[in-house]
Amino acid sequence: MVRWNTAQRCAAMVCAAGAALVGAGCSPGGDAASPTSRSETRTVVTDASKLGQVTITEWDKNTFAGPNQAMKEINARFEQKYPNIKVKRLARAFEDLKTTLKLALSSGTPPDVVQVNQGYGDLVAFTKAALVRPLDPWAEAYGWERRYPATLLAQNRVGDDGTWGTGKLYGVSSTAELVGVYYNKSVLAKAGLQPPTSYPELVEQLAKLKASGVQPIEFGASTKSPTIHLFGTILTSLAGPKLVNDLVFGRDGASWKDPKAVQALTTLGDWAKQGYINKDANGKTEAQAGADFQKGKAAFYVSGSWWGGTFKSSDDVGFVALAPSSGAAPAALGGLGLLWAVTSKSPHPDAAAAYIDYLNGPEAADIIAKSGDLPANQGGAFKSPADSLQGELGSNIAKVLDAGTMAPYLDYATPDFYDVITAQLQQVIAGRTSASQAADALQKEVDSFKSTK
Amino acid sequence: MQVAEQRDAVAGAAAAPTARKGGPEAAEAEAYGIPRRRGRAGRRQQSIAYVYLLPALAIYTLFLLVPLGHSAWISLYRWDGLSPGTWVGLHNYADAFTDPQLRASFVHSLVLIVFYAIIPVGIGLLLAGVIVRAPRLRFLSAFRVVLFLPQVVASVVVATTWSMIMAPEGVLNDVLSAVGLGSLTNDWLGDFSTALPAVGLIGTWTEIGLCLVLFLAGIGQIPRELYEAARLDGAGPVAEFFAVTLPGLRRQVVIALALTVTAALRNFDVIFVTTRGGPGTATTVPAFQVYHQAFEANAVGSASAIGITLLVIIGVLVAAINRLDVRDS
Numbered sequence: 051m052v053r054w055n056t057a058q059r060c061a062a063m064v065c066a067a068g069a070a071l072v073g074a075g076c077s078p079g080g081d082a083a084s085p086t087s088r089s090e091t092r093t094v095v096t097d098a099s100k101l102g103q104v105t106i107t108e109w110d111k112n113t114f115a116g117p118n119q120a121m122k123e124i125n126a127r128f129e130q131k132y133p134n135i136k137v138k139r140l141a142r143a144f145e146d147l148k149t150t151l152k153l154a155l156s157s158g159t160p161p162d163v164v165q166v167n168q169g170y171g172d173l174v175a176f177t178k179a180a181l182v183r184p185l186d187p188w189a190e191a192y193g194w195e196r197r198y199p200a201t202l203l204a205q206n207r208v209g210d211d212g213t214w215g216t217g218k219l220y221g222v223s224s225t226a227e228l229v230g231v232y233y234n235k236s237v238l239a240k241a242g243l244q245p246p247t248s249y250p251e252l253v254e255q256l257a258k259l260k261a262s263g264v265q266p267i268e269f270g271a272s273t274k275s276p277t278i279h280l281f282g283t284i285l286t287s288l289a290g291p292k293l294v295n296d297l298v299f300g301r302d303g304a305s306w307k308d309p310k311a312v313q314a315l316t317t318l319g320d321w322a323k324q325g326y327i328n329k330d331a332n333g334k335t336e337a338q339a340g341a342d343f344q345k346g347k348a349a350f351y352v353s354g355s356w357w358g359g360t361f362k363s364s365d366d367v368g369f370v371a372l373a374p375s376s377g378a379a380p381a382a383l384g385g386l387g388l389l390w391a392v393t394s395k396s397p398h399p400d401a402a403a404a405y406i407d408y409l410n411g412p413e414a415a416d417i418i419a420k421s422g423d424l425p426a427n428q429g430g431a432f433k434s435p436a437d438s439l440q441g442e443l444g445s446n447i448a449k450v451l452d453a454g455t456m457a458p459y460l461d462y463a464t465p466d467f468y469d470v471i472t473a474q475l476q477q478v479i480a481g482r483t484s485a486s487q488a489a490d491a492l493q494k495e496v497d498s499f500k501s502t503k
Numbered sequence: 504m505q506v507a508e509q510r511d512a513v514a515g516a517a518a519a520p521t522a523r524k525g526g527p528e529a530a531e532a533e534a535y536g537i538p539r540r541r542g543r544a545g546r547r548q549q550s551i552a553y554v555y556l557l558p559a560l561a562i563y564t565l566f567l568l569v570p571l572g573h574s575a576w577i578s579l580y581r582w583d584g585l586s587p588g589t590w591v592g593l594h595n596y597a598d599a600f601t602d603p604q605l606r607a608s609f610v611h612s613l614v615l616i617v618f619y620a621i622i623p624v625g626i627g628l629l630l631a632g633v634i635v636r637a638p639r640l641r642f643l644s645a646f647r648v649v650l651f652l653p654q655v656v657a658s659v660v661v662a663t664t665w666s667m668i669m670a671p672e673g674v675l676n677d678v679l680s681a682v683g684l685g686s687l688t689n690d691w692l693g694d695f696s697t698a699l700p701a702v703g704l705i706g707t708w709t710e711i712g713l714c715l716v717l718f719l720a721g722i723g724q725i726p727r728e729l730y731e732a733a734r735l736d737g738a739g740p741v742a743e744f745f746a747v748t749l750p751g752l753r754r755q756v757v758i759a760l761a762l763t764v765t766a767a768l769r770n771f772d773v774i775f776v777t778t779r780g781g782p783g784t785a786t787t788v789p790a791f792q793v794y795h796q797a798f799e800a801n802a803v804g805s806a807s808a809i810g811i812t813l814l815v816i817i818g819v820l821v822a823a824i825n826r827l828d829v830r831d832s
Binding site for chain 1: 576577580582583584585586587588589590670671672690691692693694695778779780781782783784795798799800801802803804
């Protein structure tokens with residue numbers, strides 16, 4: 051009986067403490083700076099050598115061997131170019147960076163330059179709390195807007211009302227990503243097929259491969275994100291990049307119940323039912339599926355340029371971004387790598403901007419390309435051999451950027467969309483929900499986000 | 504922060520019944536509701552006792568009650584963790600019960616209780632009932648170590664191992680095919696209908712050892728004479744189990760239930776490693792939702808509300824389990 055009294059006492063203490071805080075009119079995060087509307091009136095200095103002795107700290111997510119090496123080289127070259135600026139680096143794995151960045155940014159002494167994930171979860175939340183700085187004056191001074199297609203740079207923009215995809219520019223990205231179809235040359239050759247170049251060709255080949263007893267697509271959906279890559283590829287091919295952009299950026303009029311979107315969902319379910327994708331897809335991880343594809347278990351693997359580094363070790367693997375119809379320019383899911391932003395509390399915005407400018411310049415682009423990554427800046431001199439996997443990735447992204455046919459990752463639509471859409475797609479693959487039910491669920495999530503914004 | 508804190512709170516709740524074992528008399532007195540000594544001398548003694556409690560209370564307050572109060576406070580706001588929050592009253596709590604996804608996560612954890620608590624305790628009792636019939640137990644301490652191993656191994660290792668076993672091309676399916684049961688092979692963790700039971704069975708495997716070790720220790724304390732008397736009276740193995748073993752193990756069963764039910768409800772690590780709440784949302788549990796809401800969905804208020812709700816549910820269940828002990832004695 052005494053136990054209960056103790057429990058009651060504890061509960062009472064907790065309530066009292068909570069009530070005291072509520073009574074005092076506090077609210078969590080209440081002492082954060084007021085939302086952005088601060089206008090930048092300072093003069094921008096673009097000659098970094100005139101900034102005096104400065105040390106800037108940068109946080110990035112480039113912990114993999116290739117990107118890590120590239121990052122080190124870029125920093126060393128930048129310091130060489132501007133001996134008055136020192137760069138202190140802290141690299142963290144993406145997931146760690148995502149969670150620690152929030153705490154670091156709201157602390158009194160955040161790093162100067164940080165890599166931020168686009169979308170509502172991170173970038174928009176940071177701009178709402180005024181933790182990162184709008185960089186428009188520097189973008190104008192350095193001409194960043196001329197380096198990238200406007201549709202792509204939109205991913206780094208946030209409006210003062212918290213709308214993502216339009217408004218002030220908060221940074222630029224040094225790398226780019228592209229989702230497309232990896233194919234196994236010898237598996238295709240054995241089936242008497244040429245690598246597809248368009249979506250209708252792919253669909254035709256899927257049926258032929260299945261009929262001849264070859265697994266058409268290897269797919270690992272248990273990691274969740276691959277569902278977005280496969281479905282996004284179907285959706286972009288069937289509905290076109292414009293609709294995908296409108297859906298993700300929540301532009302008026304676009305709805306997930308659009309017949310094209312429903313058709314794409316139906317197609318995904320059909321591919322699973324027909325066995326075009328492996329039966330155990332929902333229990334396989336992205337890594338397992340990729341390894342199985344590389345071993346020649348299937349003809350195709352739909353994923354992003356980040357697999358290039360792994361697949362380049364086998365001569366059999368090629369890459370293509372599909373054209374929606376034969377003869378058209380390829381259209382594909384993809385985007386910029388994380389954007390490089392300057393924190394609001396950084397005392398050295400000019401040095402930080404100079405560093406970001408260098409990171410996105412042609413010299414850095416060459417270093418990035420040589421490391422096996424795809425630079426966002428296409429102005430570099432270095433080109434991989436055209437027939438190598440790296441060369442195919444590079445030429446495909448150049449074509450997509452040129453044609454302005456890149457579609458953003460679908461999970462950016464709302465903070466919770468990643469979970470909602472991957473859960474729905476897993477259910478569509480398992481045949482547990484119909485295409486129209488899934489479309490309803492997706493649109494409901496978008497509507498409820500819009501109503502709370 | 505929320506998850507860690509909740510775990511501490513849970514550990515506190517779980518430790519309570521164990522602490523009782525140390526002082527059987529005090530617990531007995533408490534159980535029978537014998538009033539403590541009152542009067543001047545008693546009162547003074549009591550106030551001195553509180554002075555001795557102060558250091559522990561200070562630490563408890565600083566690291567547990569204050570963060571708990573802080574979470575309770577945050578749970579009343581809609582807050583993204585960065586910009587100022589908006590007061591929403593009990594809205595986050597209402598969401599925890601009305602949002603179909605959040606509600607489903609609580610239902611999933613109830614299903615997990617069956618696999619984490621009820622089945623292991625049942626199997627543990629059954630095995631204990633059999634072992635007690637063995638004439639002499641050699642290597643008992645070696646058995647205990649082996650049985651207890653799953654508790655010692657880090658849960659992430661356990662979960663990783665099991666997800667490899669249950670993978671589409673894992674050992675389990677290989678064994679099934681090898682013995683001619685190829686038609687039963689399944690994508691255990693990826694199939695909507697088997698994912699939750701599959702995760703649950705990992706818990707069963709982990710918790711059986713704990714239950715059995717507790718029960719074996721308890722059986723050691725049952726006077727041998729009781730068994731002899733029962734056998735003299737002509738009791739068979741079943742009657743003996745219900746007349747002697749089960750009543751003698753009542754306290755251990757209560758402890759085992761409290762620990763395993765808590766383990767079922769605060770399950771995060773196993774889910775995170777094996778399924779991440781998938782396929783779809785078939786295996787989401789409240790503790791996973793706390794993580795998801797706080798760190799992925801920027802809904803710190805909602806995360807806190809779920810955490811507090813979970814804490815209350817665990818508290819109520821553990822208190823109810825403890826009452827089993829009191830009533831029957």
